[in-house]
Amino acid sequence: MTATTALPQGDLRLLDHPVARRLLASTELARVAYVAPDDTPRVLPMLFHFTGDEVVFCTFAGARKINDLRARPHVAVTIDTTTTPPQVLLLRGPVTVTDVDGLAPEYLAAHHRYGGQEQVDAVLADTGDQPVRMARIGLRPAWVGVLDFTTRFPGGGSADDFAARGRS
Template identity: 65%
Template sequence: MTAGDADDVTGLPQGDVRLLHSPVAQRLLSSTELARIAYVASDGTPRVFPMLFHWTGTEVVLSTFGGAKVSALRARPAVAITIDAASTPPEVLLIRGRAEITEVAGIVPEYVLAHYRYGGPEQGAANIAAVDHPGTRMFRIAVRPTWVGVLDFQTRLPGGTSPEEFNRRGRS
């Protein structure tokens, strides 16, 4: 699917990974909104953690310096990610997939790219310089979408309802 085919995604059902080509998904994937990753912690309870992210075109990449979430993701790699804009109407990108964890000597390249996107060149460079020391180790968390949902509350609504049906809710 090419960029010119973006209008063709309107008829796709929620769950179709081709929804990544929709204008809403593309806006959110290139935005400075945080990705919220949901996973099951080592104690069996659900967790949601907001993180900077980088979209490679095929994977959502998040990075961390370690901790309990790495162990939890290795044990239970099924995750859900939400990237949303608190606009009116809201725009929401929902992604499901499996987290693949790779330990990296030094700084994860996508971590650098994310900091530059979120903070701009000067702040991005300062943020990276603050953590880039000899012996630094990070973990790259890559999620290749296997299910994608898009909500724009105009043409794509929760539950797959039509705009008319959505507007009728609560009016009985």
């Protein structure tokens, strides 16, 4: 049992839970949810880079989500596996959106983690000498949740509690 096993959902120290550390270093996509100006939800799969303090997403200038996130900066993020039992990292909090001239370092770092130097070289070749503007979207989590469906379950109960859900 690790020191993070008994922490309640929402505790920022869950970023040190083994499942969280594994997912933050993984090549799973993050799914970023936010609310658009028409009050409808949006979810986008995105590459990400974890700096140790922030989960950073990058997008090219002109993307609609940039202004949407500036207007309503609160997001929910999930990074999860497709294995059984699933492993899930849940994050919530406000993001900061910063304009970047050129390719954001975290964008290249994410590409390196997902596809190695070959993928970084392809990104660099794609942009060539053309001027590029990006937006760096940084999330400093205000709430962290971990589910592994072995020791940590939705609702905080035990495996027996989880198995009994929905039964009279």
